[in-house]
Amino acid sequence: xxxxxxxxxxxxxxxxxxxxxYQSQFIFPQHNGKNVIYFTGNSLGLQPKSAQYYIxxxxxxxxxxxxxGHFFAEKPWWDYHERLAEPLSKIVGAKPSEITVMNTLxxxxxxxxxxxxxxxxxxxxxxxxxKAFPSDQYMLQSQVKxxxxxxxxxxxxxxxxxxxxxIRLEDILAKxxxxxxxxxxxxxxxxxxxxxxxxxxxxITQAGHKIGxxxxxxxxHAAGNIQMELHQWEVDFAAxxxxxxxNSGPGNxxxxxxxxxxxxxxxxRFAGWWxxxxxxxxxxxxxxxxxxxxxGWQVSNLPVLTLAPYLASLQMFDEVGMEMLVQKRDLITSxxxxxxxxxxxxxxxxxxxxxxxxxxxxxxxxxxxxxHGQGRKLFDYLMANGVITDWREPNVIRLAPVPLYCSFEDxxxxxxxxxxxxxxxxxx
Ligand SMILES: *Cc1c(COP(=O)(O)O)cnc(C)c1O
Numbered sequence: 001x002x003x004x005x006x007x008x009x010x011x012x013x014x015x016x017x018x019x020x021x022y023q024s025q026f027i028f029p030q031h032n033g034k035n036v037i038y039f040t041g042n043s044l045g046l047q048p049k050s051a052q053y054y055i056x057x058x059x060x061x062x063x064x065x066x067x068x069g070h071f072f073a074e075k076p077w078w079d080y081h082e083r084l085a086e087p088l089s090k091i092v093g094a095k096p097s098e099i100t101v102m103n104t105l106x107x108x109x110x111x112x113x114x115x116x117x118x119x120x121x122x123x124x125x126x127x128x129x130x131k132a133f134p135s136d137q138y139m140l141q142s143q144v145k146x147x148x149x150x151x152x153x154x155x156x157x158x159x160x161x162x163x164x165x166x167i168r169l170e171d172i173l174a175k176x177x178x179x180x181x182x183x184x185x186x187x188x189x190x191x192x193x194x195x196x197x198x199x200x201x202x203x204i205t206q207a208g209h210k211i212g213x214x215x216x217x218x219x220x221h222a223a224g225n226i227q228m229e230l231h232q233w234e235v236d237f238a239a240x241x242x243x244x245x246x247n248s249g250p251g252n253x254x255x256x257x258x259x260x261x262x263x264x265x266x267x268x269r270f271a272g273w274w275x276x277x278x279x280x281x282x283x284x285x286x287x288x289x290x291x292x293x294x295x296g297w298q299v300s301n302l303p304v305l306t307l308a309p310y311l312a313s314l315q316m317f318d319e320v321g322m323e324m325l326v327q328k329r330d331l332i333t334s335x336x337x338x339x340x341x342x343x344x345x346x347x348x349x350x351x352x353x354x355x356x357x358x359x360x361x362x363x364x365x366x367x368x369x370x371x372h373g374q375g376r377k378l379f380d381y382l383m384a385n386g387v388i389t390d391w392r393e394p395n396v397i398r399l400a401p402v403p404l405y406c407s408f409e410d411x412x413x414x415x416x417x418x419x420x421x422x423x424x425x426x427x428x
Pocket of ligand 1: 106
């Protein structure tokens with residue numbers, strides 16, 4: 001499509017956009033009486049208007065039924081989490097039995113490591129991304145130490161090549177081959193949080209399995225953002241947080257995937273009563289008999305109040321479907337890219353370097369941009385003028401034009417504010 005950097009053109013794209021009306025189903029922070037332009041849905045998604053209703057429902061059931069709510073609430077609490085499995089299974093490409101919701105992301109990665117990181121003196125290494133999200137690094141280091149190994153030896157990072165911003169798939173696959181039968185686990189991100197690079201999870205999984213390792217993914221920036229086929233790709237396990245692209249609310253619950261092939265296995269796990277055989281859970285039996293499925297990894301009885309807004313959000317995803325979402329995502333991301341290039345050519349002494357891969361198969365709803373010639377002041381200007389974005393040292397802004405609630409007009413307006421900001425700051 002031939003883009004134009006004009007208000008009319010952006011509005012025309014909005015009129016043609018089948019998801020345009022979803023913008024009004026979210027609550028936006030206000031700036032001068034108008035919705036802000038929100039680019040940080042990769043950090044904390046906006047609140048769906050329906051979330052309040054779902055929370056109130058639980059509050060009312062609690063008020064009216066108290067303990068009876070476990071079984072007689074509008075949506076009974078004892079199996080409330082099971083309602084999330086079906087819509088989530090469509091989002092990540094799994095069977096509902098392979099999905100459960102519990103705890104928070106890093107906690108779940110720790111729990112899944114109990115099952116999928118079983119180092120031996122010969123096979124104890126883990127392959128991960130260079131500069132993975134800090135929580136993942138700490139998690140991996142502590143797991144390795146817990147088993148008595150040295151992180152410097154056991155953790156193998158695949159690095160970017162000199163002068164490159166993204167990690168090449170061929171380098172990941174080569175490293176897996178190289179570590180070979182010393183490799184216990186590949187733990188990788190579906191989408192890199194800093195650059196927005198999307199990884200080929202299918203190829204990584206195949207390569208890991210070929211040399212006999214388990215393969216798991218942290219899908220924090222992938223869930224609700226990219227299309228996946230976790231079941232078909234035979235991924236062993238995965239976990240994600242729900243407050244980023246999934247709009248479930250701050251610090252909210254995490255989703256887990258455990259492949260069907262592991263449901264009957266004797267993998268070690270840390271158990272609790274909510275993972276126990278459903279029919280007999282309340283018989284308070286002394287011996288753990290896990291549910292056959294990802295629910296067998298549950299530990300505690302669930303924080304229903306936090307699952308309620310997550311369920312509200314999932315109903316919206318279910319209505320829209322990942323296919324439509326991804327279509328708009330690619331168009332609006334390309335439009336934002338075009339706007340950035342167009343503004344760039346209009347202003348001397350500035351260069352926007354987009355470090356997110358340019359190929360559609362390797363990027364999703366995020367552009368990470370080096371603002372060469374500009375600094376933190378420009379970011380402050382944007383924030384003061386109704387654009388909520390995110391700043392990372394040295395001078396990178398990350399822009400997530402989330403398809404559910406960002407409009408093409410937002411992209412045009414952002415370009416105008418960006419340009420005004422640079423001209424204003426350069427003339428000062
Ligand atoms: C956001 C994010 C996290 C956050 O973990 P929590 O346990 O939810 O605080 C972890 N890993 C990655 C890759 C992330 O992007």
